[in-house]
Amino acid sequence: TWKREAGLTWSVKEGRVLFERILGEQPNQMVAGTLSAVTETVEFPKRKALYRSDTLAPLSIVSNEFHVVQPEDVLEFFRKLVESHGFKLETAGVLKGGRKIWALARIAEEIKVFDDIVQPYCLFSTAYDATMATWARLCATRVVCANTIVCAENEKGNIIRVPHNATLNFDEVRLQLGLALNAWEKFKVRALKMAEHEIKDPEAEKFLRELLGVAEGETPRGLAKIIELFKGAQAGHAKKSTRQTLWGVVQAVAEHVDHNTYARSDDTRLDSAWFGGGNVVKIRAFQKALAIIEPANDDGGKEEKIAA
Secondary structure, three states: OHHHHOOOOOOEEEEEEEEEEEEEEEEOOOOOOOEEEEEEEEEEEEEEEEEEOOOOOEEEEEEOOOOOOOHHHHHHHHHHHHHHHOOEEEEEEEEHHHOEEEEEEEOOOOEEEOOEEEEEEEEEEEEOOOOOOEEEEEEEEEOOOOEEEEOOOOOOOOEEEEOOOOOOOHHHHHHHOHHHHHHHHHHHHHHHHHHHOEOOHHHHHHHHHHHHOOOOOOOOHHHHHHHHHHHHHOOOOOOOOOOOEHHHHHHHHHHHHHHHOOOOOHHHHHHHHHHOHHHHHHHHHHHHHHHHHOOOOOOOOOOEEOOO
């Protein structure tokens, strides 16, 4: 049922990479006075093509060392998490025609940041276009507006990364994800601190200008929209947690990235918000806010990398 509803009933197939090399020209026997190219078919060494089993649509060309994590394996991984940790798979899907797949699982009970409800998730994703590794990361969603923010990625437990040139050991990843529950406890404390930290309009604007690298006297559309959201246009603006608070600034950035930024489609917007440039902006906003409430915090943590 999960595979069918998420559009993941296909698998990734591998094939040889061939190309035509032009050797020269010769007279065209069919059309007098013209030339036709003389070519030979050559195999690209140490490369393979990935394609979908159902539509046969190409996904990418990758190194022979690239280990494919099948869509079925991703969902099987979450099935094991549901059994062992009590996680709840809520949604899964496909981006860019199958070049990226993802699944989102609820990992704990929701919390209240004063009057704001936030839910914890584990986002598991992999890509078949060599743009990213296989990831398992802790993220949080604000219920009132579905803003998603990824917790500080330089700390243990928040993210696990498995390069595609390594074999993915799901049992090992499952054990490491136990750290995510501890990271969630830390996130709850930090969210409350941000909601308690009062910040006025001029301070918020300074925060955002530094975040986006916008000089005084310039107000591009994106910055203007985030300022507008902070001042009362964002979902749940009347809540104590976001009204003139540091938490409100972070959520204004998240809402703009997730719902307002220009994109060719919802597919490309989600890809940016979770895995691309939008995700980077949200992480920087969260870390910048952390530097305000925890100015001396620097544990030098690193993401967890698991090879086997």
